[in-house]
Structures are given as C-alpha cells and as structure tokens.
Amino acid sequence: MNEQTFLKELKEIDLLRQAMGILEWDNQTGMPEAASEYRSEVDSYLYGLYFEKKIGAPIKEAIEYFGTHPEELSEVGQAAYTLVKEEYELQKDVPQSLAIEASAATSRAHTAWLKARKEKDFGLFKEALSENIRLTKEMIPYMKKNELTDYDVLLNQYEPNMTVEILDNVFSQVRDGIMDIRRQLAEKGTAPATTILSRKMTEAQQRTFISKVITDLGYDFNRGRLDNTVHPFATGINHNDVRLTTRWNEHDFSMGLFGVIHEAGHGMYEQNIDEKYQGTPVHEGASMGIHESQSLFNEIIIGSNRAFWQKQFPFFQACAEGTFDDVSFDEFYDSLKHSQASLIRIEADSLTYVLHIIIRYEIEKMIFNDQVAVEDLPQIWNDKYEEYLGVRPENDLEGILQDVHWSGASFGYFPSYALGYMYAAQLLQAMQKDVAVDDVLASDDYSPIRLWLTEHIHQFGASKKPNELILDATGELLNPQYLLDYLRKIYFAVYKIND
Amino acid sequence: MNEQTFLKELKEIDLLRQAMGILEWDNQTGMPEAASEYRSEVDSYLYGLYFEKKIGAPIKEAIEYFGTHPEELSEVGQAAYTLVKEEYELQKDVPQSLAIEASAATSRAHTAWLKARKEKDFGLFKEALSENIRLTKEMIPYMKKNELTDYDVLLNQYEPNMTVEILDNVFSQVRDGIMDIRRQLAEKGTAPATTILSRKMTEAQQRTFISKVITDLGYDFNRGRLDNTVHPFATGINHNDVRLTTRWNEHDFSMGLFGVIHEAGHGMYEQNIDEKYQGTPVHEGASMGIHESQSLFNEIIIGSNRAFWQKQFPFFQACAEGTFDDVSFDEFYDSLKHSQASLIRIEADSLTYVLHIIIRYEIEKMIFNDQVAVEDLPQIWNDKYEEYLGVRPENDLEGILQDVHWSGASFGYFPSYALGYMYAAQLLQAMQKDVAVDDVLASDDYSPIRLWLTEHIHQFGASKKPNELILDATGELLNPQYLLDYLRKIYFAVYKIND
Numbered sequence: 001m002n003e004q005t006f007l008k009e010l011k012e013i014d015l016l017r018q019a020m021g022i023l024e025w026d027n028q029t030g031m032p033e034a035a036s037e038y039r040s041e042v043d044s045y046l047y048g049l050y051f052e053k054k055i056g057a058p059i060k061e062a063i064e065y066f067g068t069h070p071e072e073l074s075e076v077g078q079a080a081y082t083l084v085k086e087e088y089e090l091q092k093d094v095p096q097s098l099a100i101e102a103s104a105a106t107s108r109a110h111t112a113w114l115k116a117r118k119e120k121d122f123g124l125f126k127e128a129l130s131e132n133i134r135l136t137k138e139m140i141p142y143m144k145k146n147e148l149t150d151y152d153v154l155l156n157q158y159e160p161n162m163t164v165e166i167l168d169n170v171f172s173q174v175r176d177g178i179m180d181i182r183r184q185l186a187e188k189g190t191a192p193a194t195t196i197l198s199r200k201m202t203e204a205q206q207r208t209f210i211s212k213v214i215t216d217l218g219y220d221f222n223r224g225r226l227d228n229t230v231h232p233f234a235t236g237i238n239h240n241d242v243r244l245t246t247r248w249n250e251h252d253f254s255m256g257l258f259g260v261i262h263e264a265g266h267g268m269y270e271q272n273i274d275e276k277y278q279g280t281p282v283h284e285g286a287s288m289g290i291h292e293s294q295s296l297f298n299e300i301i302i303g304s305n306r307a308f309w310q311k312q313f314p315f316f317q318a319c320a321e322g323t324f325d326d327v328s329f330d331e332f333y334d335s336l337k338h339s340q341a342s343l344i345r346i347e348a349d350s351l352t353y354v355l356h357i358i359i360r361y362e363i364e365k366m367i368f369n370d371q372v373a374v375e376d377l378p379q380i381w382n383d384k385y386e387e388y389l390g391v392r393p394e395n396d397l398e399g400i401l402q403d404v405h406w407s408g409a410s411f412g413y414f415p416s417y418a419l420g421y422m423y424a425a426q427l428l429q430a431m432q433k434d435v436a437v438d439d440v441l442a443s444d445d446y447s448p449i450r451l452w453l454t455e456h457i458h459q460f461g462a463s464k465k466p467n468e469l470i471l472d473a474t475g476e477l478l479n480p481q482y483l484l485d486y487l488r489k490i491y492f493a494v495y496k497i498n499d
Numbered sequence: 500m501n502e503q504t505f506l507k508e509l510k511e512i513d514l515l516r517q518a519m520g521i522l523e524w525d526n527q528t529g530m531p532e533a534a535s536e537y538r539s540e541v542d543s544y545l546y547g548l549y550f551e552k553k554i555g556a557p558i559k560e561a562i563e564y565f566g567t568h569p570e571e572l573s574e575v576g577q578a579a580y581t582l583v584k585e586e587y588e589l590q591k592d593v594p595q596s597l598a599i600e601a602s603a604a605t606s607r608a609h610t611a612w613l614k615a616r617k618e619k620d621f622g623l624f625k626e627a628l629s630e631n632i633r634l635t636k637e638m639i640p641y642m643k644k645n646e647l648t649d650y651d652v653l654l655n656q657y658e659p660n661m662t663v664e665i666l667d668n669v670f671s672q673v674r675d676g677i678m679d680i681r682r683q684l685a686e687k688g689t690a691p692a693t694t695i696l697s698r699k700m701t702e703a704q705q706r707t708f709i710s711k712v713i714t715d716l717g718y719d720f721n722r723g724r725l726d727n728t729v730h731p732f733a734t735g736i737n738h739n740d741v742r743l744t745t746r747w748n749e750h751d752f753s754m755g756l757f758g759v760i761h762e763a764g765h766g767m768y769e770q771n772i773d774e775k776y777q778g779t780p781v782h783e784g785a786s787m788g789i790h791e792s793q794s795l796f797n798e799i800i801i802g803s804n805r806a807f808w809q810k811q812f813p814f815f816q817a818c819a820e821g822t823f824d825d826v827s828f829d830e831f832y833d834s835l836k837h838s839q840a841s842l843i844r845i846e847a848d849s850l851t852y853v854l855h856i857i858i859r860y861e862i863e864k865m866i867f868n869d870q871v872a873v874e875d876l877p878q879i880w881n882d883k884y885e886e887y888l889g890v891r892p893e894n895d896l897e898g899i900l901q902d903v904h905w906s907g908a909s910f911g912y913f914p915s916y917a918l919g920y921m922y923a924a925q926l927l928q929a930m931q932k933d934v935a936v937d938d939v940l941a942s943d944d945y946s947p948i949r950l951w952l953t954e955h956i957h958q959f960g961a962s963k964k965p966n967e968l969i970l971d972a973t974g975e976l977l978n979p980q981y982l983l984d985y986l987r988k989i990y991f992a993v994y995k996i997n998d
C-alpha cells in the first residue's frame with residue numbers, strides 16, 4: 001500500500017459519487033415522470049458499485065497500513081485517511097444483518113409515513129416509527145465510542161463532537177431568549193404590513209433579480225447552474241460543478257428569493273473548498289451544521305441586512321417592471337422581516353425557526369435517553385408547540401407528520417439546522433472585526449465577505465471538525481448569545497422598539 | 500451459463516450505458532462550462548467499467564455456450580445473443596495494439612481537424628487523415644467476414660447487409676434523378692419567395708408551436724423532454740426516457756422547427772421499441788439508416804406535406820402572435836420548400852441533401868477500394884460539388900473540412916443519411932396502401948401514421964436487419980424511385996411546373 005494507491009481508490013469512489021450526483025440532480029430537476037422505475041435500477045446498480053468499493057479490500061488495507069505508517073501520507077492523504085477511518089470505525093461493528101434490517105425498515109416507514117400524511121393520522125405511522133426507533137437503539141451500542149449518552153451517538157453522525165450537554169445549555173438559552181423577544185414584540189412592537197409580499201412577480205423577473213444577487217454575493221455560474229425543482233437543494237458534483245435548485249411562487253416572491261440565496265450559500269461553500277481535496281471525502285462540508293451556517297449566513301445574516309436591501313431595492317424594482325414602484329424601501333424591507341408563529345417548520349420565519357428545531361430535539365432526546373411511549377408523541381408535540389410558539393396543530397399532518405426525517409431514521413439530524421443559525425451569527429460577529437460588513441453590503445463589491453468566509457471556513461472542507469472551525473474562526477466555542485443579540489437587533493428595529 | 504445469467508449481465512451493461520447516456524446528455528445541454536475536465540474523468544471511468552463488462556468472462560462464456568445451445572434462449576435472449584455475437588466477432592480478431600493505436604490516432608486527428616478548420620487549410624489535416632485511413636485499412640482484414648470489398652466492411656458497421664453493389668446502383672439513379680429535377684426547376688420553375696422565413700419568432704413562441712406539433716405526431720413528453728444544445732440530437736436513455744435537444748434561431752424559425760420534428764422522429768422510434776427488449780442491445784434502432792428513416796419521415800415526408808401544414812398554419816400564426824397574420828398559407832408553405840444548392844451539408848434543403856452524401860460516398864469508396872492520394876482529395880471534393888451542385892467551395896472549411904466524421908475515422912457512416920431519405924419515401928409509399936396519409940394529416944388525429952410505423956418498424960428494435968425490415972414493411976428491397984417520385988411531386992408543385 002502506498003499513498004498513490006490509496007488516493008486512486010478514493011478517486012474512483014468519488015467518480016462514482018459524481019455520477020450518482022448527476023443522476024440524482026437529473027431525477028429532481030426534470031427527468032421524465034415515467035422514467036423513475038428504470039432510473040431506480042441504475043441508481044441501485046451504481047450505489048452497489050460505490051458501496052462495494054467503499055468497504056473493499058484496498059480501503060481496508062489502507063486503513064490498517066497507514067494506521068501504523070501515518071508519516072507516509074501527505075497533508076491531503078492524512079485528512080482523507082482520518083475521514084475514511086472514522087466512517088469505517090462507525091460502521092465496522094454493526095452486524096450486517098442489523099444494517100440490512102434497519103435499511104428495509106426505513107423503506108417501509110417511508111411508505112407508512114406517506115400514507116399517514118394522507119389520512120392525517122399518526123396512528124398509521126406509529127408502528128413503523130417504533131420499528132425505526134427500536135433498530136436505531138439496537139445499533140447505537142455498536143457505533144458508540146466515547147459518547148456519554150445514546151443520543152450523543154446520533155448527534156455525532158451529523159455534527160462531530162457535538163454533545164447533549166452542550167446543546168441542552170445553548171438550546172435552553174436560545175429558547176428563553178427567543179420567547180422573550182417574541183413577548184416584547186407582541187407587547188411593545190408594531191407589526192409591519194405584509195400585503196406587498198403577494199404582489200405578482202413572474203418567474204423570469206425573479207430569476208433575473210436573484211441570479212444577479214447571488215453572483216454579486218460570490219456564487220460562480222461558470223461552475224454552476226440554477227434549475228427548478230419541487231424540494232430545493234444544492235449539490236456539489238465536483239469543484240467546478242456545484243448546482244442550485246429552487247421553486248418559485250409568482251405570488252410570493254420571497255420564497256424563491258430567500259430560497260435561492262440560501263442554496264447559493266451552500267453552493268459558495270462547495271465552490272470554495274480547496275481544490276487540492278477534490279477526489280477525496282475531504283472535498284465536502286465539515287458537517288451538516290457548518291454547511292447550514294453558510295446557507296443561513298446568506299439567507300438570515302445578509303438577507304436581514306438593511307444596507308444590503310437598500311442597495312438592492314432599486315434593481316429589485318427594475319426587475320419587477322413597475323409592480324413595486326409605489327412601494328417605499330422601508331415598507332419593502334420591513335415586510336420581509338415580519339414574524340408570525342407557524343405550525344410548519346419550513347414555513348417559519350427567521351425568529352421562530354429555531355423553536356421548531358428545539359421541539360424536535362427535546363422529543364428525540366426523550367426517545368433515546370429517557371423512556372417515552374411512541375403513542376404519546378403527538379400529544380407531546382402539540383403541547384410543546386402550544387407552549388413555545390402559542391399555536392396548536394389541529395391534526396397530525398400540521399404536527400408530528402410534517403417532516404420526512406424520522407421515516408428515514410435520521411434521528412440526530414434536526415439540531416444541525418439550529419446550529420447553522422447560531423454559527424452564522426457567531427461568524428458575523430467575528431467577521432465584523434476584520435470587515436465593515438454594513439459598508440461592504442452598501443457598496444458594489446461584496447467580495448470581502450465571501451473571501452473572509454473562504455479563508456475561515458470554506459477552504460478547509462472536511463479537514464477540520466466543526467468545533468475546531470468555529471473556535472479558529474471566531475476565537476471561541478459555540479456561543480448562542482450572538483444569535484439572540486442579532487435577532488433582537490433586527491426585529492426590534494422592524495417592530496419599532498427602542499431597546 | 501443460463502439465460503437468466505446472460506440477461507442479467509446484459510442488464511448491468513445497459514445500466515452503465517444509461518448512466519453514461521445521462522452524463523452525455525447533461526454535458527451537451529447545460530453542464531457548467533468549467534466542469535468539462537472533471538466530467539471527462541467520470542466518463543472515462545464509467546466507460547472503462549462498461550467496456551470491461553462487454554468483453555468480460557460472462558459474455559464470452561455466453562457466446563460460446565449458446566452457440567451450441569440456442570434452444571435454451573427465449574426470443575428476446577436469441578435476438579440479444581445475435582447482436583452480442585456479431586459485435587464480438589467484429590472486434591475479436593483486431594489486435595488490441597492496433598485498436599489502441601487507431602483510437603489514439605482519432606484523438607490526434609480531431610485536434611488536427613479543429614486546427615485545420617481554423618486556418619481553412621486541409622494541409623494541416625492531411626497527415627492525420629492519412630493515418631486514420633492507413634489504420635482503418637489495416638483493421639479491415641481482421642473485421643472482414645463475407646464482404647466483397649473493403650468498403651463494404653466499413654458500410655456494414657452502420658448498415659448491416661448493405662453493399663457497394665447496391666449503393667452504386669441506387670446512388671447513380673438518385674444522383675441523375677435529382678440533377679434532372681433541379682434542371683427542370685431551373686428551366687421551367689418559379690422559385691418561391693423566402694423573405695418571410697427571417698421574420699422574428701421568439702424561442703418561447705417556437706417552442707409552444709413545435710411542442711404541440713410533435714405531441715400530435717406521437718412523441719410522448721411524459722417519457723421525454725426537449726432541451727437546448729449546440730449540436731442537436733436525440734438520445735434514448737431507456738424505454739421511458741427518450742430526450743430531444745435543439746437549437747433555436749429567432750430569425751430563422753425553420754431551423755428549430757424542422758430540427759425538432761427531425762429529432763422527434765428519432766425519439767418516437769426509441770419510445771416505441773417493444774419494451775420486452777429493454778435492458779438488452781435489441782432495445783435500439785436497427786441501423787443508422789433505419790433510425791434516420793424515422794427522423795426523416797417526420798422532417799421530409801410529413802414536413803413537406805401540404806395538408807399537414809394547411810392544418811397547422813392557423814396554430815402557427817397564433818403562436819407567432821401576429822407576426823404572420825398577413826401571410827397567406829400558400830406563401831408560407833412554398834417558402835418552406837424552396838431549394839437552393841449550398842456548400843454545407845447540414846444547411847442543405849431536402850432536394851439537394853442527398854447529393855452531398857453521394858459526393859462523400861464516392862470519395863470514401865475511392866479511398867478504400869481504389870487508390871487515391873490524400874493530398875488530391877480537396878480538388879476531387881471541389882470538382883464534384885461543381886459538377887453535381889453547381890457550386891464550388893472557396894476554401895477547405897466550406898469544402899472538405901466541414902464534417903467531423905473523417906477525423907473520427909467514421910468511414911462508411913455518411914451513406915446512412917441518404918438511406919434514411921430513400922427508406923422514408925419507400926415507407927410512405929407502403930403506408931399509403933393502409934392509411935390515407937393526406938386525410939390523416941388534415942385531421943385532428945395523426946395516430947394512424949405513428950401506429951403504422953410502430954407496427955412495421957419501431958417495435959422490432961434491432962431484432963431485424965434493415966433490409967429485412969424494409970422488405971417486410973414495404974414488400975420490396977430498397978428502391979430509390981419512391982424518393983425521386985416524391986421529390987418531383989413536392990418540388991414541381993411548389994415551383995409551379997405541370998408534370
């Protein structure tokens with residue numbers, strides 16, 4: 001075994017991943033409807049080749065050999081080795097029969113979930129969910145390394161080194177902080193009007209506007225593209241091919257607008273990972289939470305910035321070809337930042353969003369660290385919505401059945417979304433020491449912001465862990481106070497509250 | 500070895516082909532420009548897997564085993580076996596070193612061809628072309644089975660069972676016939692005006708019109724799609740995923756219009772091959788010539804039909820939103836069928852097109868059956884254009900350098916285009932015995948035409964040879980008189996000549 005052989009094997013694994021990436025992108029953006037059955041045969045076959053190589057003899061040999069000969073690896077080889085070994089260690093002890101059983105259970109659970117949604121009845125999903133939980137609980141002991149609790153094991157699949165101990169602290173602080181801001185908005189604030197948000201803007205008009213905006217922000221269309229889809233996503237095929245997707249609503253321009261800004265944040269991350277990592281698992285985001293911090297930096301930090309919108313508003317008006325000519329800038333900006341509690345996570349505004357995540361986190365923790373009867377979950381869900389957000393679902397579709405994650409046994413994933421919020425605000429705080437962010441966003445050249453993010457986050461890909469990235473970039477570990485301060489500042493201004 | 504194992508192996512080969520098909524489609528329709536280098540790595544890797552399987556042990560074993568146990572194969576297995584064996588036999592004797600040398604030579608020739616085009620100088624392509632010819636000549640003896648001449652071997656790569664003996668006869672008849680029609684048009688005819696052809700029609704307007712037309716003709720958008728590209732093509736990914744591409748010119752609507760009708764003919768063929776052949780090499784066209792007969796049936800037979808256009812013209816006017824409201828139907832139709840000799844094959848009209856092919860055929864035959872100095876080819880080319888078409892290239896770019904085929908050593912390919920013309924006219928003649936084609940094209944329901952083509956051509960895929968298909972469908976072997984009669988009728992009517 002030598003490094004060249006190891007990297008060649010990783011390269012071939014990556015070439016299969018790239019092919020699957022294009023097929024999946026095609027599947028989501030415009031594959032003929034009738035083609036899905038034949039396509040799934042291609043997908044399965046390629047995935048089989050990919051999986052076989054990932055656990056194949058050369059990889060096993062490399063893990064063993066370089067464990068005792070780390071000095072023979074370059075920096076890139078070492079970074080790749082670390083990730084490959086971690087993934088291998090996570091899975092190597094799980095009995096194959098159990099992994100297969102768990103995978104089959106998620107297929108069944110997905111079908112049950114779709115059916116339960118149709119009937120708005122959690123009862124139809126209950127058994128399949130119980131099975132997903134049972135099998136996940138069975139797998140945890142095989143995956144556990146140094147984690148304190150079972151739920152920590154699940155968290156670390158998506159956010160390495162994150163713990164329940166940390167999250168309990170930050171989430172209780174964030175929850176109390178947001179609920180306090182909401183109380184003050186309700187008591188002392190004046191909610192902005194939102195009627196202009198439903199004025200008609202054609203898809204073409206929206207596309208012209210947003211394409212220019214994300215280009216200004218640093219998304220490179222020579223190495224990407226923007227397509228229409230049902231469930232928006234960004235996908236990094238390779239260093240020079242990072243694609244965005246979106247959906248549009250001609251009577252709610254804010255959907256496509258913030259959607260594309262969000263996905264462009266993911267895209268800018270993938271486009272700016274150091275190219276030397278291409279062809280290895282290091283050429284991807286450090287974690288779900290860090291990836292989300294980049295999309296949310298665009299969507300929530302830049303997308304809430306008054307100077308940014310002041311600069312963009314005349315171009316927005318021009319793209320809308322008259323529709324917003326009678327609207328003042330203040331009216332426009334304030335309407336974008338109104339806040340209203342909703343039942344549905346993906347429709348939540350930037351103030352209430354994190355509360356949706358905290359509810360899921362608390363429930364997942366109950367499931368895996370404590371004892372809770374699955375049949376009681378809808379009641380718990382609904383009570384928490386009432387307590388934290390002041391709204392109560394009328395049925396399970398508006399409640400516990402709204403998200404796909406649990407049908408796929410993706411327990412431990414939700415916190416990433418909230419971590420992205422907190423990281424983004426903390427990064428802004430650090431960036432402001434080097435960059436006059438408001439001035440930059442009022443200018444014609446946004447590049448100092450993108451360059452700062454590339455220097456401190458993007459370039460490293462997965463070669464650093466999330467906590468290491470945040471510490472190095474901001475000088476401290478995760479601190480949720482920056483998010484609270486930021487939300488307070490933005491919403492108090494829009495709601496005309498003098499702090 | 501049993502049939503199931505054989506078909507499973509073919510299926511896996513086909514799944515890789517499908518993946519490569521999507522990647523190639525993506526490459527041609529909108530892959531980010533900067534991604535081409537990384538993409539070619541993926542392409543090479545998948546092609547390697549595909550090629551290894553095609554000549555792998557299971558296939559070799561199947562060829563041997565079923566050679567002595569044909570009775571163990573179903574009809575589908577037998578049809579697949581025949582094709583696999585033929586391809587294997589064609590390549591098995593070619594020394595690997597020669598095949599590799601030939602492949603490398605085409606890469607160099609492509610580069611030389613691009614450079615020669617830039618300089619409009621055949622001299623820069625001469626050596627590389629000579630090398631392609633030399634290596635092809637060296638390969639022919641290894642590929643030869645029962646063919647009489649060397650050029651027959653090349654022909655049969657694209658059109659099984661076609662011979663120089665047949666082509667010499669039909670091409671001299673077609674050449675004389677078309678030249679005679681052209682003489683009469685020049686002497687006695689009145690050329691239609693063509694100024695309306697350059698009126699502006701937006702891409703969106705053209706797309707609306709042509710999408711409806713090809714849907715009426717039988718192309719199924721639920722199993723396909725239409726995208727923009729530089730060099731239009733159709734691609735059959737699988738039975739339920741057959742994609743078309745086109746380019747548009749807002750000041751020449753006929754380009755996109757006939758382009759899409761043409762590609763839809765290819766698409767309708769692939770969509771209507773019997774699904775039982777899916778996953779085997781039988782699920783494709785019988786030959787290049789037969790495939791072209793289907794695209795040209797759409798483009799030339801239906802696209803020249805007066806009743807068809809009379810029916811479509813009001814919708815065309817509506818799609819153009821006023822631009823053609825002052826144009827009479829006769830003016831419109833006649834302008835579509837004007838004829839003018841051109842230097843460039845892909846710009847030729849339906850009357851002169853075949854002469855371009857005959858010139859290439861005659862030159863290729865000289866190269867492979869007789870002796871000709873490569874340096875004399877431009878002179879020969881130019882003389883033939885002057886003799887057959889009355890136009891003479893001013894430089895090599897307008898002449899011998901215009902087509903890519905010879906740089907890829909695709910000798911023997913060109914005749915397919917002309918065969919498609921002749922087959923299409925012969926199929927029309929036969930179809931008219933069962934279907935009142937003009938009446939159908941004047942009606943709201945074109946399905947009898949598509950159904951006839953599916954019954955007699957499409958469904959069989961590659962399970963029948965081209966000559967067998969044409970004989971069974973029309974009751975006779977290739978007969979070029981139908982094309983001549985058809986062209987005479989169409990053009991004499993447009994040029995107001997009483998026959």
